[in-house]
Amino acid sequence: MLLEATQVAIERGDRRLLSGVDLSVTAGEIWQLVGANGVGKTSLLRGLAGVARLGVTGEIRHATAVLYMGHASALKLGLSAVDNLRWHPAGDVTTSAGQICEALSAVNLAGYEYRPVGALSAGQQRRVALARLLLSDAPLWLLDEPFTALDVAGCEWLEACVRGHVNGGGATVFTSHQPSRFGALQQDLDLGQYAV
Amino acid sequence: MTSPADVANPLLFFFMVITLFPLGLGPDPARLATLAPGVLWVVALLASLMVSAKLFASDFEDGSLEQLALAPYPLAVTALAEVSAHWLATGFLLALVSPIFGVMLGLPEEGLLTLLVSLLLGTVCLTLIGALGSALTVNIRRGGLLLSLLIIPLNVPVLIFGTTAVREAVLGGNPESWLALLGGLALGSVVVVPLAIGAALRVSLDS
Amino acid sequence: MWTFIHKLGSPPWFFGFSGTLVRWLLPITVTLLLVGAIWGLLVAPPDFRQGNSYRIIYIHVPAAVVALAGYYVMAFAGAVSLIWRIKMADVTMRAAAPVGAVLTAIALVTGAIWGKPTWGTWWVWDARITSMLILLFLYLGVVALFEAYENKTAAARACAVLSLVGMVNIPIIYKSVDWWYSLHQPASIKFTGESAIDSSMLYPLLLMIVAFYCLFTVTLLLNMRAELVWTHRESGWLKQLVGGS
Numbered sequence: 295m296l297l298e299a300t301q302v303a304i305e306r307g308d309r310r311l312l313s314g315v316d317l318s319v320t321a322g323e324i325w326q327l328v329g330a331n332g333v334g335k336t337s338l339l340r341g342l343a344g345v346a347r348l349g350v351t352g353e354i355r356h357a358t359a360v361l362y363m364g365h366a367s368a369l370k371l372g373l374s375a376v377d378n379l380r381w382h383p384a385g386d387v388t389t390s391a392g393q394i395c396e397a398l399s400a401v402n403l404a405g406y407e408y409r410p411v412g413a414l415s416a417g418q419q420r421r422v423a424l425a426r427l428l429l430s431d432a433p434l435w436l437l438d439e440p441f442t443a444l445d446v447a448g449c450e451w452l453e454a455c456v457r458g459h460v461n462g463g464g465a466t467v468f469t470s471h472q473p474s475r476f477g478a479l480q481q482d483l484d485l486g487q488y489a490v
Numbered sequence: 491m492t493s494p495a496d497v498a499n500p501l502l503f504f505f506m507v508i509t510l511f512p513l514g515l516g517p518d519p520a521r522l523a524t525l526a527p528g529v530l531w532v533v534a535l536l537a538s539l540m541v542s543a544k545l546f547a548s549d550f551e552d553g554s555l556e557q558l559a560l561a562p563y564p565l566a567v568t569a570l571a572e573v574s575a576h577w578l579a580t581g582f583l584l585a586l587v588s589p590i591f592g593v594m595l596g597l598p599e600e601g602l603l604t605l606l607v608s609l610l611l612g613t614v615c616l617t618l619i620g621a622l623g624s625a626l627t628v629n630i631r632r633g634g635l636l637l638s639l640l641i642i643p644l645n646v647p648v649l650i651f652g653t654t655a656v657r658e659a660v661l662g663g664n665p666e667s668w669l670a671l672l673g674g675l676a677l678g679s680v681v682v683v684p685l686a687i688g689a690a691l692r693v694s695l696d697s
Numbered sequence: 698m699w700t701f702i703h704k705l706g707s708p709p710w711f712f713g714f715s716g717t718l719v720r721w722l723l724p725i726t727v728t729l730l731l732v733g734a735i736w737g738l739l740v741a742p743p744d745f746r747q748g749n750s751y752r753i754i755y756i757h758v759p760a761a762v763v764a765l766a767g768y769y770v771m772a773f774a775g776a777v778s779l780i781w782r783i784k785m786a787d788v789t790m791r792a793a794a795p796v797g798a799v800l801t802a803i804a805l806v807t808g809a810i811w812g813k814p815t816w817g818t819w820w821v822w823d824a825r826i827t828s829m830l831i832l833l834f835l836y837l838g839v840v841a842l843f844e845a846y847e848n849k850t851a852a853a854r855a856c857a858v859l860s861l862v863g864m865v866n867i868p869i870i871y872k873s874v875d876w877w878y879s880l881h882q883p884a885s886i887k888f889t890g891e892s893a894i895d896s897s898m899l900y901p902l903l904l905m906i907v908a909f910y911c912l913f914t915v916t917l918l919l920n921m922r923a924e925l926v927w928t929h930r931e932s933g934w935l936k937q938l939v940g941g942s
Binding site: 340343344345346347348349360362364365366367368369370371372 | 493548551552553554556557559560692693695696697
């Protein structure tokens with residue numbers, strides 16, 4: 295069991311968005327959080343990750359380390375891609391420049407390693423952020439709208455990346471407006487049923 | 491904080507505003523000298539206020555703060571690290587160059603060293619309080635003016651201790667006791683304020 | 698005791714309890730204020746040096762004392778809200794801030810009015826008045842911060858953090874302003890005699906301080922009730938209460 299959430303409720307201010315959400319994620323699973331705009335997909339994902347705590351009630355337990363990617367890419371525009379990826383809040387992961395360059399060429403950014411991230415396009419910046427997936431050893435990925443700003447090739451790469459991660463004993467929970475990217479491999483959690 | 495402009499801007503601000511005072515008050519050296527301790531300290535306070543407003547803004551906007559919140563160490567520790575780096579690039583440098591501006595305003599030589607030391611200690615408090623203000627207002631649109639309202643009253647003791655120390659030094663009194671008070675304040679702030687900053691950052695992430 | 702505290706945390710119970718409390722406390726407050734005012738303004742003897750103008754202390758001093766205490770009430774409620782996450786503590790903090798700010802403003806204005814006959818000018822950078830001004834800024838900061846947040850749960854927590862830092866800082870601010878003043882004090886406005894206040898003047902003052910504490914409590918409770926009515930306007934218990942009466 296990588297993530298166990300029971301009876302989670304999400305509040306924003308005085309308003310309750312979701313209540314009674316149950317979700318348990320085991321190795322090899324892909325979960326997509328589904329629901330209309332404003333239902334609370336991002337809020338729930340932030341709550342599951344532990345980024346937000348206020349207004350999140352219920353029990354959320356992670357068995358393992360978590361990699362969370364939000365709407366914002368957490369990149370410093372003045373720094374190069376390599377410098378950006380060298381820093382990781384989990385701290386204990388030590389990555390060499392070789393590993394980072396390898397990851398960057400995997401996301402098709404060979405040749406951009408030492409340019410300031412601010413000089414790259416939105417899609418390229420997103421790819422730099424996604425290269426973190428290759429450098430992390432966290433078994434549980436929580437990805438908020440990971441397919442935004444990516445071109446077709448990028449989307450395909452990300453799909454393959456998530457598949458590989460899951461086959462290797464990891465698990466992924468993500469939000470997206472596009473339905474069923476992973477076909478039979480994925481399970482949907484429809485948040486509409488928990489909306490208040 | 492990587493660009494040279496971020497480091498240079500507060501110093502430049504300090505310089506520009508210091509220039510305004512003789513223009514506004516007249517060039518009489520004796521009068522400038524009596525006002526110098528207060529002027530130097532107030533301008534340092536404003537410079538620190540100006541830069542601290544943006545302390546956590548970029549981390550918040552680009553999502554780095556979310557990642558820091560997931561780090562295995564508490565946010566207060568992260569905050570202390572970030573504030574220390576920020577202080578080295580702003581308050582520390584400001585204190586180092588302050589004797590030059592002191593000379594420009596005709597501050598007697600006896601006061602220059604005390605000015606430097608008082609600003610070294612005082613900017614620690616100013617930066618920490620400014621960081622708290624930034625953490626509290628980072629998720630608020632038009633937080634700039636609000637920030638001044640939040641942190642200026644909290645900075646009153648620092649200003650009083652700092653200017654009094656410099657004044658005492660100029661008058662040949664006893665600046666050490668005031669510097670000691672300032673040091674105590676700095677030490678206390680280093681211990682207490684990061685906890686508040688951590689809590690404030692949590693609130694900003696949650697709202 | 699614990700059940701009492703637990704009950705205090707429940708909005709419907711608090712609403713009923715505070716209603717009863719206000720019903721008793723409001724007449725007591727009005728009586729105390731009236732008696733104190735008549736005693737202080739009409740019965741107490743005039744000051745041998747300041748004549749009748751000193752009588753404004755019967756409003757100035759109680760307002761200043763209670764304004765400071767109000768900040769501690771607010772910060773204490775903030776601490777309770779941060780540690781135990783009790784919503785009623787949020788409401789208390791939020792309701793205390795404007796009441797305290799108004800009391801501080803009253804103390805400042807009466808101080809200025811007192812200053813005119815005493816020192817010949819409306820505003821003097823006197824230690825006590827300066828401290829009051831800074832206290833007003835501290836209150837306004839909390840009020841403004843609360844208004845700036847759209848998410849009011851987050852607003853309450855942010856204000857709790859701010860008011861706690863303010864509470865730690867207040868003694869330092871007061872002490873530093875005291876020192877600052879004693880270093881700069883010009884001889885012409887040195888003013889003593891407060892320590893040797895005559896009991897015929899002191900008793901009405903003490904009465905007024907008690908009256909202002911009651912006034913603060915009543916206003917705080919009324920403010921909290923207004924707050925509760927607004928936040929729970931959709932709740933069943935409030936509709937029942939309104940429908941039933």
